[in-house]
Amino acid sequence: MDRRFRLALLEARLARLEGRASARTPRETAEEGLFERASLNEVLPAAYAETPASLGLALAALAGLDRPEDRAARPLLWFAGPGDDFGEPYPPGLARLGFAANRLIRVRVRREGDMLWGLEEALRARAELRVVAALARPLSLTASRRLLLAAEAGGGTAALLLPVHAAGATVAATRWQVRAAPSPDEGVGDACWRVRLLRRRRRGASAQGPAGETETLMEWDHASHRLRLVAALRDRAWAPRRRAG
Amino acid sequence: MPRFAIERGHPDVEPDEPFALIAREAGGFRIVTANQTAEMAGVRPGHLLTDAQALVPALITEEHAPARDRAAIRHLALRATRWSPWVAGETEEEGAAGLLIDVEGCAHLFGGEEPLLADIKETLNAQGLTARLALAETIGAAHARARFAAIPSKILEGAAARDGLAALPVAALRLPHDMVRVLRRLGLKRIGDLLPLKRADLTARFGAALPRRLDQMLGREPESLSPLLPPASYRIRTMFAEPLISEAQVTRAIDKAAKDLARLLVDQAKGTRQLELVLTRVDGDAVRLVIGTASPSAHAPHLARLLKQRLDRLADRFDPGFGIDALQLSSLRHEEMAGEQHALVDGEAASAAEEITVLLDRLGARMGFETVTRPQGEESHIPERAVVWAPVAAAAHAPNEAAAWAQAAWASLPRERPFLMLPSAEPAEVTAEVPEGPPRQFRWRRVTYRVAKAEGPERVAPEWWKGDGARTRDYYRLEDEEGRRFWLYRDGLFERETDAPRWYVHGLFA
Structure with missing residues (x-):
């Protein structure tokens, strides 16, 4: 693992032991939330083996959009389809990521066409639904535009898990590259991720925010159902490591 | 329909070729039933196949498949719902089959009883089916006359009806073969021979079945048919004087039926969970489709949209042909519905909950209702058995309670579970x-x-x-x-x- 991360982790662990917040806490990303409401958000695993962690982050970031009243009942539609290499949603574990069983609806689709149709319908429904789907291949620009229009019309928020190495144009509001990170806890603790913003499109502005400069260490606080920023590391030269991937 | 099994359609056989259905019995294959060409050449039900082949060397045979006959009579009964919603069909011996239609209150739609019979006969004949039709006051009488009367389609009333029945053989009473044989041996050949006898004597000698069948025939004991389609208390039937040809016309008809049905439901504070649509074509073919809803609904535009979506998926199998002349929309399952939900009947769906219901129904209608599911807890500590996914449309209409139970069970698990x-x-x-x-x-x-x-x-x-x-x-x-x-x-x-x-x-x- 990266040396700087080891340092950041140690610092976080120390801060926890001393009962204080982490020393370096740039707030921008964390406070705005990783995802944008009523839009598309894409999550790209840094390697094939990072796919489950990436899906976990996508769910955590969706849960991060929840207002208190959403937590009780705002449904999460999980489109299970050909892109699911790592199995099916398991509600006893999902509850810990902020989605209780009564919020969960699984829609199983056989074909990509059905998945796109279903996503569009779900985003367009005027119920601010949360929608998650693992895509077998990246969306075409046309398809992602359709979905974006539907999300803007209905208020639905989509978290789309891209296949590894997916690249190319998108109209999604955000695209994040994700890999797992060791948790600062002593044992197997709460989930931790290293995330890097690849793209953020502000509503109404064509310019994109700064991307790719910062890799951020996020952790999931299951008590407050919030993503928390542990450390941010600026490093332009950061490159994904190929090991174990 | 005395020759149903053979006439119901065997695509490889030309009507003028000798054709028979056979079944394996003791002593070899025997003829179950034969078509007219074969019968004219002397082939009779019960003949040994070898004898029949000696008579007609060119005889084409096929093994009798009662299951297929039953499927065919069911389908025919479905088509017959154009005449009345209460229809039943069953197969009988020797390849015959019967169709029972309760036309009470329906005949006037066809201009009276005789035009109705003529219409039924014409439709069946057009499909190549020999049919003997009878119309009578009771199921028993209609059954008997259709099979045994010289001119079954003649409608008899009052004393004439009674005399007509009395002249029929006792076999017309729907009794076991043995009993019919005993009656004949005793010289009681016609129903009229039984009528003067004392009821108690008949019961003592033949059991309760005989007097009961007599009573049913004469209308002294009520009997109702067990219909192919379950009776529905919420049902809209429309007959079209001008058959519907275009898709737009069919769509409009569905919209209207959905609206009428929604009104019926609202009046009773009900919402439907399961809908059935039957469309019958001028040529007698019919299509039936059943859809479920995720939660009780009496929202006409929503119901109409679901039906149309489902119909679109059938498009390759169903086309209006020469036109659709009857439509029947029923609610097969319904539940109580709270007042505020009904506010939506005429307006557009407003609340998020209704939007979600509409969405789930649409997803289910396109991709299959079994694919849209909610998790439910199971009492098992084996991880993969602790969760089952139940279709949203079929789940009890209290997803929150079931989910709350599951959530509590999972929260008590000793350790964290994977997502x-x-x-x-x-x-x-x-x-x-x-x-x-x-x-x-x-x-x-x-x-x-x-x-x-x-x-x-x-x-x-x-x-x-x-x-x-x-x-x-x-x-x-x-x-x-x-x-x-x-x-x-x-x-x-x-x-x-x-x-x-x-x-x-x-x-x-x-």
């Missing part, structure tokens, strides 16, 4: 392990993971009462050096259940 579960546990190759402890390194899907942290074991004992041969599992939560987290288990207790316990990846943590 992803593999459809079936996948073997992992553990290359270094502490005996009786967690693995230090494992290989799964051609990637090697070095374990940094481990928690466990959580022991899950098999459900021995199931007798599925499952072994004890020791589950571990593992975190590798990169922070990826897995749920692995060792299958079988070392030395007690197995000498070489194997490892499996079962789930993944975020």
Whole structure:
């Protein structure tokens, strides 16, 4: 693992032991939330083996959009389809990521066409639904535009898990590259991720925010159902490591 | 329809070729029924096949398939719903089959009873079916006249009807063969011979069945048919004077029927959970489709949209042909509905809850209702059995209660569970392990993971009462050096259940 991360982790662990917040806490990303409401958000695993962690982050970031009243009942539609290499949603574990069983609806689709149709319908429904789907291949620009229009019309928020190495144009509001990170806890603790913003499109502005400069260490606080920023590391030269991937 | 089995359509056989259905019986194949060409050449039901072939060397035969006859009569009964919603069909001996239609209150739609009979006969004949039609006051009388009267279609009333029945043979009473034979031997050949006899004597000699059949025939005891389609209290039937040809016309008709049905439901504070649409064509063909809804609904535009969506998917199988002349829309299942939900009947769906219901119904209608599911808790501590996915449309209409129960059960689990579960546990190759402890390194899907942290074991004992041969599992939560987290288990207790316990990846943590 990266040396700087080891340092950041140690610092976080120390801060926890001393009962204080982490020393370096740039707030921008964390406070705005990783995802944008009523839009598309894409999550790209840094390697094939990072796919489950990436899906976990996508769910955590969706849960991060929840207002208190959403937590009780705002449904999460999980489109299970050909892109699911790592199995099916398991509600006893999902509850810990902020989605209780009564919020969960699984829609199983056989074909990509059905998945796109279903996503569009779900985003367009005027119920601010949360929608998650693992895509077998990246969306075409046309398809992602359709979905974006539907999300803007209905208020639905989509978290789309891209296949590894997916690249190319998108109209999604955000695209994040994700890999797992060791948790600062002593044992197997709460989930931790290293995330890097690849793209953020502000509503109404064509310019994109700064991307790719910062890799951020996020952790999931299951008590407050919030993503928390542990450390941010600026490093332009950061490159994904190929090991174990 | 005395020749139903043979006339119901055997596409490979021309009508003028001698054709017979056969069945294997003691002594070899025998003729069950034969078509007119074969009968004219002397082939009769009950003949041995070899004898029949001696008479007609060119005889084409096919083994009799009663199951297919039953399917065909069911389909025919479905088509017959154009005349009345109360229809039943059943197969009989020697390849015959009967169709029972309760036309009470329906005949006027066709201009009276005689035009109705003519219409039915014409439709059946057009399909190549020989039909003997009778119309009578009771099921028993209609049944008897259709099979035994010289001119069954003549409608008799009052004393004439009684005399007509009295002249029929006792076999017309729907009695067991043995009883008919005994009656004949006693000289009681016609129904009229039985009428003067005392009821008590008949019961004493032949059992209760005989006087009951008489009573049913004469209308002294009520009898109703068990209809093919379940009776529905919420049903809209429309006959079209001008058959509907275009898709737009059919769509409009569905819209209207949905509106009328919604009004019926609203009046009774009900919402439908299951709808049935039957469309019948001028040429007698029919299509039936059934859809479910995710929660009770009396929202006409929504119901109409669901029906149309489903009909679109049938498009390749169903076309209006020469036109659709009847439409029947029924609610097969319905539930009480609270007042505020009904506010939506005429307006557009407003609340988010209604939007979600509409969405789930649309998803189900396109992709199949079994694909849209909610999780439900099961009382099992075997992880993969603790959750079942139940279709939203079929689930009890209290998803929140079921979910709350499951949530409470899961919250009491001793340890954290993964958020992803593999459809079936996948073997992992553990290359270094502490005996009786967690693995230090494992290989799964051609990637090697070095374990940094481990928690466990959580022991899950098999459900021995199931007798599925499952072994004890020791589950571990593992975190590798990169922070990826897995749920692995060792299958079988070392030395007690197995000498070489194997490892499996079962789930993944975020």
